[in-house]
Amino acid sequence: xxxxxxxxxxxxxxxxxxxxGIDFLERYAKFVKERIEIEQNYAKQLRNLVKKYCPKRSxxxxxxxxxxCLAFFNILNELNDYAxxxxxxxxxxxxxxxxxxxxxxxDLKTERKMxxxxxRKAQQYLDMCWKQMDNSKKKFERECxxxxxxxxxxxxxxxxxxxxxxxxxxxxxxxxxxxHMADENKNEYAAQLQNFNGEQHKHYYIVIPQIYKHLQEMxxxxxxxxxxxxxxFADSERKVIPIISKCLEGMIxxxxxxxxxRDSQIVIDSFKxxxxxxxxxxxxxxSQHIYRTVSDGTISTPKQEGMKIDSKTTVGKAKxxxxxxxxxxxxxxxxxxxxxxxxxRRKKLQQRIDELNRELQKETDQKDALIKMKDVYEKxxxxxxxxxxxxxxxxxxxxxxxxxxxxxxxxxxLSEVEGKVAARGDRRHSSDINHLVTQGRxxxxxxxxxxxxxxxxxxxxxxxxxxxxxxxFEDDDPLPAIGHCKAIYPFDGHNEGxxxxxxxEVLYVIEEDKxxxxxxxxxxxxxxxxxxxxxxxxxxxxxxKGS
Numbered sequence: 001x002x003x004x005x006x007x008x009x010x011x012x013x014x015x016x017x018x019x020x021g022i023d024f025l026e027r028y029a030k031f032v033k034e035r036i037e038i039e040q041n042y043a044k045q046l047r048n049l050v051k052k053y054c055p056k057r058s059x060x061x062x063x064x065x066x067x068x069c070l071a072f073f074n075i076l077n078e079l080n081d082y083a084x085x086x087x088x089x090x091x092x093x094x095x096x097x098x099x100x101x102x103x104x105x106x107d108l109k110t111e112r113k114m115x116x117x118x119x120r121k122a123q124q125y126l127d128m129c130w131k132q133m134d135n136s137k138k139k140f141e142r143e144c145x146x147x148x149x150x151x152x153x154x155x156x157x158x159x160x161x162x163x164x165x166x167x168x169x170x171x172x173x174x175x176x177x178x179x180h181m182a183d184e185n186k187n188e189y190a191a192q193l194q195n196f197n198g199e200q201h202k203h204y205y206i207v208i209p210q211i212y213k214h215l216q217e218m219x220x221x222x223x224x225x226x227x228x229x230x231x232x233f234a235d236s237e238r239k240v241i242p243i244i245s246k247c248l249e250g251m252i253x254x255x256x257x258x259x260x261x262r263d264s265q266i267v268i269d270s271f272k273x274x275x276x277x278x279x280x281x282x283x284x285x286x287s288q289h290i291y292r293t294v295s296d297g298t299i300s301t302p303k304q305e306g307m308k309i310d311s312k313t314t315v316g317k318a319k320x321x322x323x324x325x326x327x328x329x330x331x332x333x334x335x336x337x338x339x340x341x342x343x344x345r346r347k348k349l350q351q352r353i354d355e356l357n358r359e360l361q362k363e364t365d366q367k368d369a370l371i372k373m374k375d376v377y378e379k380x381x382x383x384x385x386x387x388x389x390x391x392x393x394x395x396x397x398x399x400x401x402x403x404x405x406x407x408x409x410x411x412x413x414l415s416e417v418e419g420k421v422a423a424r425g426d427r428r429h430s431s432d433i434n435h436l437v438t439q440g441r442x443x444x445x446x447x448x449x450x451x452x453x454x455x456x457x458x459x460x461x462x463x464x465x466x467x468x469x470x471x472x473f474e475d476d477d478p479l480p481a482i483g484h485c486k487a488i489y490p491f492d493g494h495n496e497g498x499x500x501x502x503x504x505e506v507l508y509v510i511e512e513d514k515x516x517x518x519x520x521x522x523x524x525x526x527x528x529x530x531x532x533x534x535x536x537x538x539x540x541x542x543x544x545k546g547s
Contacts (some may be wrong), residue, residue, distance in 0.1 A: 003216040004524040011119055011208075012214055016210025018112050022105060028226065029101035032093055032233065039090035046083035050076045065266050074254035078247040085247070086242040092236035097229045104225050108218065115214045122207040126199055132190070133196035140185035147178035262469050273341030279504050282484075336413045344489075349414040353407060367396045384474045416492065478522070481508040483540035485521060491535050499529025507531070509538055 007014060054076055096434065154171040157163040251272075337345040370393045377386040485507050493500030499521055501507060511520035518530040519538065 003208065003212035007212060008204050008208055014212065015116060018116075018215055018219055021219050022108055022112065025101060025108070025222060025226060026105050028229070029098055029105065032098045032101065032229075035100060035233075036090045036094050037095070039086050043083040043086035043090065046079060046086065050083070065270075067257060068263060069200045071254040071258045074257075075251045078250040078254070081250075082244060082247045082424075085244050088240055089236050092239065093233060096236060101225075101229055104222075108222055111218050112215070115211055115218065117312045119208065119211045119419045122203055122211065124429045128221075129192075129196045129199040133192040136185065136189040140182070140189040142372075143178065143182040143185040147175070147182040150175040150178040200211040227527040269343075269347070272343040274343035274346075275341060276503055282506065292457070330429060342417055344416065346417045347418060350412050353410050353414065356403055356407045357408065359399060360407065363396055363400045367393065367400065370396060419492070447480045478526070478528070479520075481510055481522070481541075482512070483509040483538060485509050485519065485531075485536040485538045487536055491531055493529060493531070497530055499523070499527065499531050501531055501535075507536070509540065512538075512540070 003014065018291045053072075055073065128152040150171070154168070157168045157171045239408045337348045338349060366525045372391050373384075374389045374393070377384045377389070487501040487503055487505045487507070491498070491501050499507075501521075507521040507523060509519060510522050513533040517533050519533045519536060520528065521531050521536070522528045
């Protein structure tokens with residue numbers, strides 16, 4: 001199967017076919033180029049999409065913590081890697097397919113032009129040989145006709161009796177000349193014919209087959225190159241399939257990592273205040289003054305006066321303090337985070353202690369390094385002056401002492417908070433023990449019985465408390481109650497003169513805040529002390545406020 005043997009007379013068609021082959025190759029190269037642009041734009045759009053939805057973190061508090069958010073950000077990272085693989089595909093196609101096609105197309109055009117020029121030259125040479133043979137043939141034919149005319153002229157004069165001998169002799173010489181010239185042209189024509197036949201045989205059996213063979217090989221190489229580029233086009237995609245599969249597996253693992261229970265716990269940890277739900281409001285018995293007598297000299301008189309409640313004041317203050325399900329009051333950020341609810345305060349303190357410990361570890365490492373360097377300088381004075389490290393070492397030691405003090409201070413605050421949190425489980429029970437009961441209905445702050453002049457304080461030890469309180473009044477002459485208060489936050493009361501209280505506990509106010517931030521209060525059992533004014537909700541009796 002050879003173009004030279006089978007297509008010896010199809011030079012023009014082979015010219016068109018080889019040109020079509022190069023055009024097809026360039027068309028495929030254009031297709032690859034557009035595919036590369038699609039991959040590049042796709043990768044770019046994916047990266048822009050990832051950048052758009054990636055979190056912009058400004059602080060640690062804003063870092064994602066929910067498993068659903070973390071899974072989404074992991075998916076974004078995998079998608080970013082996927083976009084990178086699309087860029088790899090585009091780069092591989094551009095280098096291995098498109099670039100190779102463009103170089104090969106240029107070489108193919110040059111080679112084709114050379115082979116076609118050789119074919120045209122061979123055809124031109126054969127045409128020239130044919131013209132030379134044709135000219136010699138025409139000349140031989142003309143000389144033969146002239147010789148034939150000379151023969152006829154000689155025979156006519158030779159047979160003419162009237163012709164002179166000189167005319168006959170002249171005609172004979174002319175015949176011999178024409179015959180000689182015809183013979184020479186005959187030999188020339190024979191030589192030209194023989195030469196043309198040789199060149200024609202060489203042209204169609206040697207030169208043209210060789211040229212067509214080169215064209216055939218060139219076209220077959222073009223076909224093979226296209227096949228290789230098709231394969232390279234697919235290989236560029238297949239090479240990244242394992243990495244793309246890993247990206248997709250990463251997305252699936254991220255989806256499986258979503259834990260709804262953990263997210264719910266994170267919500268609890270983030271917003272848990274550590275407070276107990278607010279208790280019931282105390283029963284306000286406005287009918288007691290009807291049964292109160294002037295001659296009653298017991299302590300119940302001031303107590304009843306102290307327990308007279310202004311409903312407007314109570315409701316107004318309650319609205320301002322019960323912020324657990326409303327707006328949280330804004331206040332200054334304190335160093336010990338005491339403005340925060342207990343649970344959040346504990347978390348903040350623990351975070352600060354961890355940060356301080358990390359800083360202390362850095363300072364310790366720096367101190368060890370300075371000590372080692374100082375030892376090296378002392379052993380090798382030429383390397384440096386040991387005294388030059390002393391200021392830095394002193395500064396490091398100072399920083400370590402400062403950090404230790406900070407850690408100790410924050411740990412003390414943390415211990416205080418953890419003690420409150422640990423005791424929080426018993427508050428509701430303790431609160432129930434101290435509650436007062438009215439008509440079988442339990443109230444968090446205390447209640448009153450149906451008898452107007454009798455007050456019940458604590459279900460199991462009500463009379464004992466009353467008697468102790470009367471005795472204390474008779475012995476120590478305690479201050480009368482001017483109102484009551486409810487503890488908003490728990491207070492330990494470690495310092496001398498302070499009174500510990502639990503969250504939700506109701507106390508009697510016996511002395512207002514004088515501007516120093518402390519209010520004097522008394523328990524129902526008669527125990528007195530000072531409590532922070534900011535930790536309580538005070539309700540003063542209007543009639544006793546000025547007394």
